[in-house]
Amino acid sequence: QVQLVQSGSELKKPGASVKVSCKASGYTFTNFAINWVRQAPGQGLEWMGVINTNTGRPIYAQGFTGRFVFSLDTSVTTAYLQISDLKTEDTALYYCAKAAPSYNYFDNWGQGTLVTVSS
Amino acid sequence: DIVVTQSPDSLAVSLGERATISCKSSQSVLYSSNNKNYLAWYQQKPGQPPKLLIYWASTRESGVPDRFSGSGSGTDFTLTIGSLQAEDVAVYYCQQYYRTPYTFGQGTKLEIK
Numbered sequence: 326q327v328q329l330v331q332s333g334s335e336l337k338k339p340g341a342s343v344k345v346s347c348k349a350s351g352y353t354f355t356n357f358a359i360n361w362v363r364q365a366p367g368q369g370l371e372w373m374g375v376i377n378t379n380t381g382r383p384i385y386a387q388g389f390t391g392r393f394v395f396s397l398d399t400s401v402t403t404a405y406l407q408i409s410d411l412k413t414e415d416t417a418l419y420y421c422a423k424a425a426p427s428y429n430y431f432d433n434w435g436q437g438t439l440v441t442v443s444s
Numbered sequence: 445d446i447v448v449t450q451s452p453d454s455l456a457v458s459l460g461e462r463a464t465i466s467c468k469s470s471q472s473v474l475y476s477s478n479n480k481n482y483l484a485w486y487q488q489k490p491g492q493p494p495k496l497l498i499y500w501a502s503t504r505e506s507g508v509p510d511r512f513s514g515s516g517s518g519t520d521f522t523l524t525i526g527s528l529q530a531e532d533v534a535v536y537y538c539q540q541y542y543r544t545p546y547t548f549g550q551g552t553k554l555e556i557k
Contacts, residue, residue: 360546363490370486370537370548371496386545420493429541430484434493
């Protein structure tokens, strides 16, 4: 069955960087895009962007350009989210989500990675 | 950007009763070439990731109980839970995937009365 397994919680200081991984299994990784979604504490879902797992081309939502980078390692069927120059307002749960065939609703989600930024 | 607005923000319904959540988009998400509405519904239970319930506005995901149904077209959509069960307590989100950025509604918290 399809599974997306994310890396564990992270505690970082402001100004540091973090890299969250999303390991996919149970399907052909390069056939379906991976989306990233942020959920701040007690808040709703915010789409950060998507990466085409065939071409590696990312699309970033406004507000997630510059410090946020999506990447892939197709040899290990893993997508990554890297955030640099962390700020306290980056504290959130970060989810990866697999796109459905040919369309971008999200049919499978990772369990989420909590990133806490605190001095 | 397409703004997606849900109502109400919270809802309390008795067990066995019907629950209805509204979702409105600022622009039509109906794609004329295939007559499909690019609108999905998700359920998020406490401490869990969201789960896909409905896509194309009215198509239930495999395994989703048939008490969940979606309707609407263009800019106005509804999620209906036909007979509320205790396990349906959750926050429900709609999302448009017509155009990037793929925006979510703010969520509707469903509780038992």
